[in-house]
Amino acid sequence: xxxxxxxxxxxxxxxxxxxxxxxxxxxxxxSVAGWDSVAHVILLSSIAEEFGLxxxxxxxxxxxxYALIVDFLERNSAHG
Amino acid sequence: MTLNQALALINSRxxxxxxxxYSLACGFEPLHLAxxxxxxxxxxxxxxxxxxxxxxxxxxxxxxxxxxARTAATACAVVLEWSDLDPRLGLRSSGGWSNxxxxxxxxxxxxxxxxxxAAIVALAGxxxxxxxxxxxxxxxxxxxxxxxxSVLELELEQQLARFLLRIARVSGVxxxxxxxxxxxxxxxxxxxxxxxxxxxxxxxxxALAAALVDVLCQPAPKKGLITDLDGTLWSGxxxxxxxxxxSWSQEHHTQTHGLYQQMLGHLAGCGVLLAACxxxxxxxxxxxxxxxxxxxNAESLFPVCANWGPKSASVGRILDTWNIAADAxxxxxxxxxxxxxxxxxxxxxxxxxxxxxxxAAVWNLLGRLRDLFGKPELMEEDRLRxxxxxxxxxxxxxxxxxxxxxxxxxxxxxxxxxxxVDQADKRPLELINKTNQFNLNGRRMGESExxxxxxxxxxxxxxxxxxxxxxxxxxxxxxVGSQAGRKxxxxxxxxxxxxxxxxxxxxxxDSLFRHCDAEEIAFAFANTEKNQPLREFFAAVGVxxxxxxxxxxxxxxxxxxxxxxxxEVSNLTE
Numbered sequence: 001x002x003x004x005x006x007x008x009x010x011x012x013x014x015x016x017x018x019x020x021x022x023x024x025x026x027x028x029x030x031s032v033a034g035w036d037s038v039a040h041v042i043l044l045s046s047i048a049e050e051f052g053l054x055x056x057x058x059x060x061x062x063x064x065x066y067a068l069i070v071d072f073l074e075r076n077s078a079h080g
Numbered sequence: 081m082t083l084n085q086a087l088a089l090i091n092s093r094x095x096x097x098x099x100x101x102y103s104l105a106c107g108f109e110p111l112h113l114a115x116x117x118x119x120x121x122x123x124x125x126x127x128x129x130x131x132x133x134x135x136x137x138x139x140x141x142x143x144x145x146x147x148x149a150r151t152a153a154t155a156c157a158v159v160l161e162w163s164d165l166d167p168r169l170g171l172r173s174s175g176g177w178s179n180x181x182x183x184x185x186x187x188x189x190x191x192x193x194x195x196x197x198a199a200i201v202a203l204a205g206x207x208x209x210x211x212x213x214x215x216x217x218x219x220x221x222x223x224x225x226x227x228x229x230s231v232l233e234l235e236l237e238q239q240l241a242r243f244l245l246r247i248a249r250v251s252g253v254x255x256x257x258x259x260x261x262x263x264x265x266x267x268x269x270x271x272x273x274x275x276x277x278x279x280x281x282x283x284x285x286x287a288l289a290a291a292l293v294d295v296l297c298q299p300a301p302k303k304g305l306i307t308d309l310d311g312t313l314w315s316g317x318x319x320x321x322x323x324x325x326x327s328w329s330q331e332h333h334t335q336t337h338g339l340y341q342q343m344l345g346h347l348a349g350c351g352v353l354l355a356a357c358x359x360x361x362x363x364x365x366x367x368x369x370x371x372x373x374x375x376x377n378a379e380s381l382f383p384v385c386a387n388w389g390p391k392s393a394s395v396g397r398i399l400d401t402w403n404i405a406a407d408a409x410x411x412x413x414x415x416x417x418x419x420x421x422x423x424x425x426x427x428x429x430x431x432x433x434x435x436x437x438x439x440a441a442v443w444n445l446l447g448r449l450r451d452l453f454g455k456p457e458l459m460e461e462d463r464l465r466x467x468x469x470x471x472x473x474x475x476x477x478x479x480x481x482x483x484x485x486x487x488x489x490x491x492x493x494x495x496x497x498x499x500x501v502d503q504a505d506k507r508p509l510e511l512i513n514k515t516n517q518f519n520l521n522g523r524r525m526g527e528s529e530x531x532x533x534x535x536x537x538x539x540x541x542x543x544x545x546x547x548x549x550x551x552x553x554x555x556x557x558x559x560v561g562s563q564a565g566r567k568x569x570x571x572x573x574x575x576x577x578x579x580x581x582x583x584x585x586x587x588x589x590d591s592l593f594r595h596c597d598a599e600e601i602a603f604a605f606a607n608t609e610k611n612q613p614l615r616e617f618f619a620a621v622g623v624x625x626x627x628x629x630x631x632x633x634x635x636x637x638x639x640x641x642x643x644x645x646x647x648e649v650s651n652l653t654e
Contacts, residue, residue, distance in 0.1 A: 014087045017094060041111055041276045049083050057275050
């Protein structure tokens with residue numbers, strides 16, 4: 001697991017303390033029971049704080065799974 | 081505290097026992113503020129118990145305050161923002177900022193304040209309330225550039241100030257001082273407000289949560305301050321330069337001492353006990369304290385200990401006179417050596433240096449004193465404390481000489497027992513939560529538990545006041561229990577140390593037997609580190625554990641062992 005994946009996984013574990021480690025890689029709004037709109041804001045705020053960035057409205061709407069979030073961060077970091 | 085730190089702290093307490101419940105009433109999505117409030121509470125509250133923060137629905141601050149009042153929460157944090165007064169003052173409304181809208185806005189706010197005030201008053205009757213005034217900027221609706229205040233903004237600020245003044249006078253309401261919210265970032269996060277209805281940056285939310293916790297979970301205020309004289313209360317050594325040459329004024333460049341004197345005068349007015357402890361001749365100290373231009377009434381220093389012995393010995397005599405514990409006292413001296421000597425003798429005492437030559441440090445010291453002695457609201461008993469401690473010392477001295485109930489009769493004392501308690505009266509609960517020595521078991525109680533107890537049919541509450549020829553002591557004791565048939569069970573019993581040595585506790589127990597027509601009284605007694613005075617009373621009147629370890633006394637046994645009851649008793653049943 002690379003650094004970005006590890007840090008995102010840590011945020012998932014912080015926001016969803018009941019999630020199993022092996023569930024994180026496939027986690028999405030559909031698969032995680034507690035991932036509602038409030039938890040979504042907390043998760044993305046946690047990740048924003050961890051990576052020192054801000055998500056815009058469109059990103060809030062689209063980043064609805066672990067894979068999408070990691071992909072977004074890796075692309076962003078590559079471009080940055 | 082960052083959001084991730086807060087979440088990690090909350091996770092670390094998951095599953096722990098002892099849930100304390102707090103309410104958060106706001107009109108926006110509580111989101112990170114609820115998380116950070118919970119984490120700051122976890123950090124502040126003793127032990128490793130858990131905390132739950134209950135919040136309400138979006139866009140209905142008044143409804144959320146009313147809902148909070150129906151819960152059994154320990155306390156409530158109310159966070160007011162401009163958009164709660166009129167949505168047009170927030171970012172999520174499209175109501176318009178036309179001239180007509182502005183006029184309507186002013187009128188609307190007046191009405192909203194009135195409704196919020198009614199809801200907050202009702203809430204404060206149930207639990208302590210911390211109210212945070214608006215932190216977010218007003219929308220740019222002034223006709224001026226931003227550096228210049230507009231009439232509209234000033235009018236809105238004036239309405240707010242009037243509302244806060246009214247609400248701060250309501251018992252149980254504590255208004256958060258906006259300038260003390262120590263935030264490293266601006267309050268507004270416009271992006272999060274539009275995306276999620278949460279208006280604050282995380283760093284500001286954390287600072288706001290910390291300020292709310294500061295206001296809700298205040299440490300017990302200190303009760304007394306012992307001050308040095310030479311180099312502290314005034315500049316100069318009176319015994320060397322003469323009492324006319326010591327100074328504390330701007331004219332003599334010794335104003336820092338004048339500021340300190342004014343602070344002590346202010347503290348005396350708030351009911352703080354003051355005493356002087358000086359290495360000096362008593363005659364010199366008395367002559368200096370007799371100077372008419374002191375900024376402090378020298379009468380408020382009691383006792384004054386001036387001698388050449390170790391200061392810790394003088395401090396010990398002052399503590400005996402006051403009859404309070406060292407950890408409730410602050411000692412101020414300009415000498416590091418004296419501070420060290422007293423601190424070693426009394427590790428629990430707060431010992432502070434007086435930095436007379438450094439105005440900025442003195443200013444900080446005065447602020448520190450305000451925090452150490454500040455309390456949410458002043459009561460009648462605070463006003464009485466200074467005079468009653470002097471009278472109590474006199475009574476103890478005379479009792480030791482006279483040594484009998486005969487002497488107590490000469491005090492012409494009256495014990496007044498109120499068997500009905502005004503729910504708005506904060507004094508009984510204050511006594512329960514701050515009294516250590518004459519305390520049945522050391523158990524503390526929250527406002528909501530107190531209100532629940534008062535609402536029960538089988539609850540017995542007696543609040544004792546006392547007065548004698550030396551003056552009134554005010555409300556000085558509280559007993560709480562329940563009755564089943566002719567048996568009474570006492571769950572809480574506390575009495576202020578100012579009321580010791582007068583046999584008021586004997587009168588209370590006697591009156592409890594009579595008022596309840598009880599045959600037996602059982603006590604939920606627990607040994608604490610400090611409740612020796614209560615244990616001594618129990619031993620004296622014959623309250624002792626039975627074979628099962630329960631503390632009880634029968635009426636006949638009490639009548640045999642109680643001794644003389646020297647005061648008149650007045651019972652108030654309505």
